[in-house]
Amino acid sequence: MKILVTGGAGFIGGNYCHYMYEHHPEDTVVVLDALTYAGNLETLQPLMDQPNFKFVKGDIRDRELVDKLFAEEQFDAVINFAAESHVDRSVEYPSIFVETNVLGTQVLLDASRKYNVKRYHQVSTDEVYGDLPLDRKDLFFTEDTPLHTSSPYSASKASADLLVLAYYRTYKMPITISRCSNNYGAYQFPEKLIPLMISRALADESLPVYGNGANVRDWVHVYDHNSAVDLILRKGKIGEVYNIGGHNERTNLQVVETILSQLGKPESLIHYVKDRPGHDLRYAINPDKIMHELGWKPIYTFDTGMKETIQWYLDNKEWWEHIINGAYQNYYAEMYKDRQ
Ligand code: NAD
Numbered sequence: 001m002k003i004l005v006t007g008g009a010g011f012i013g014g015n016y017c018h019y020m021y022e023h024h025p026e027d028t029v030v031v032l033d034a035l036t037y038a039g040n041l042e043t044l045q046p047l048m049d050q051p052n053f054k055f056v057k058g059d060i061r062d063r064e065l066v067d068k069l070f071a072e073e074q075f076d077a078v079i080n081f082a083a084e085s086h087v088d089r090s091v092e093y094p095s096i097f098v099e100t101n102v103l104g105t106q107v108l109l110d111a112s113r114k115y116n117v118k119r120y121h122q123v124s125t126d127e128v129y130g131d132l133p134l135d136r137k138d139l140f141f142t143e144d145t146p147l148h149t150s151s152p153y154s155a156s157k158a159s160a161d162l163l164v165l166a167y168y169r170t171y172k173m174p175i176t177i178s179r180c181s182n183n184y185g186a187y188q189f190p191e192k193l194i195p196l197m198i199s200r201a202l203a204d205e206s207l208p209v210y211g212n213g214a215n216v217r218d219w220v221h222v223y224d225h226n227s228a229v230d231l232i233l234r235k236g237k238i239g240e241v242y243n244i245g246g247h248n249e250r251t252n253l254q255v256v257e258t259i260l261s262q263l264g265k266p267e268s269l270i271h272y273v274k275d276r277p278g279h280d281l282r283y284a285i286n287p288d289k290i291m292h293e294l295g296w297k298p299i300y301t302f303d304t305g306m307k308e309t310i311q312w313y314l315d316n317k318e319w320w321e322h323i324i325n326g327a328y329q330n331y332y333a334e335m336y337k338d339r340q
């Protein structure tokens with residue numbers, strides 16, 4: 001099988017390429033990535049010389065480039081990981097989220113239709129369901145939960161999902177969609193909670209916890225997310241949506257405390273800052289469908305996954321130090337200046 005992996009130089013797409021090399025070396029992977037601030041070729045370095053791996057720098061919004069690539073490569077499947085992915089950035093700069101996440105998805109759908117791709121898989125998020133109250137631990141997102149978005153990021157992802165479903169209904173395109181909860185693991189850009197807190201704690205810098213730290217996220221190791229995406233690609237039913245999650249709900253404060261304790265750093269580093277506007281309270285996935293219908297099972301618990309992840313950031317400092325020593329410094333100063 002020849003698979004187009006868009007956004008393959010990012011966190012989850014990059015880990016998917018490593019997953020493919022480990023589990024399906026017989027398949028060919030072509031990455032299409034615009035190398036925005038979030039794309040990093042160092043993540044793909046170990047794969048660059050493999051015979052059935054190819055990297056193409058390009059934008060999913062570029063219709064001409066995408067059409068030419070599809071004509072040349074004749075993909076069997078497309079997995080669309082490419083997106084603007086950070087909620088805080090979407091609050092400041094919503095337009096690029098609509099352009100990449102909605103219009104970019106449409107370009108890929110049109111090309112997949114024109115070149116008869118056998119499967120188009122859209123990597124979506126549980127954030128399309130909005131949030132759940134903190135005091136109703138009995139509530140979970142299922143695939144039937146209505147879309148009810150809060151941020152420009154989640155609204156753009158939900159819009160893309162609706163387009164994908166429209167192409168299924170209208171053109172009978174062979175699509176699937178996955179909606180995963182928060183990921184963590186190696187190669188995550190240090191603007192996201194876990195790598196941000198690890199890198200700052202190691203430098204003895206303050207850890208900016210939004211609001212009172214009571215917001216809840218349902219954490220999935222990136223390996224488990226990718227094993228689910230791969231399973232859906234190979235065994236999922238056309239036209240279906242699958243939620244991905246492992247019942248690993250933690251408050252943000254619990255996550256930060258776990259990091260501090262493993263790094264042997266004091267809790268006095270925690271600094272409560274102004275809350276994110278529209279901050280979703282709780283995400284929690286019901287993963288019964290993918291577990292029962294496709295037999296998916298995560299291999300990580302939050303404890304084993306966090307131990308391994310923190311160790312990875314300790315062992316791979318040069319990967320994230322390149323990032324935080326560059327343009328990222330300006331981002332942090334700009335993004336957090338009004339939160340103090
Ligand atoms: P990321 O920001 O780390 O990576 C995104 C990648 O897409 C980068 O390599 C970037 O260069 C590329 N990209 C951005 N705009 C592009 C464009 N116009 N054309 C081509 N490439 C472009 O994001 P991530 O965390 O790896 O997320 C990947 C996907 O998974 C996204 O669709 C996101 O919505 C979804 N998702 C993420 C999480 C999470 O916790 N990170 C959870 C559920 C779903």
Ligand code: TYD
Binds near residue numbers: 087193208
């Ligand atoms: P994030 O990693 O941005 O993912 P998402 O917003 O998509 O869930 O944030 C995870 C949680 O951590 C979210 O509730 C916001 C919170 N958070 C902080 O408290 N401080 C921070 O500096 C960041 C980046 C996030």
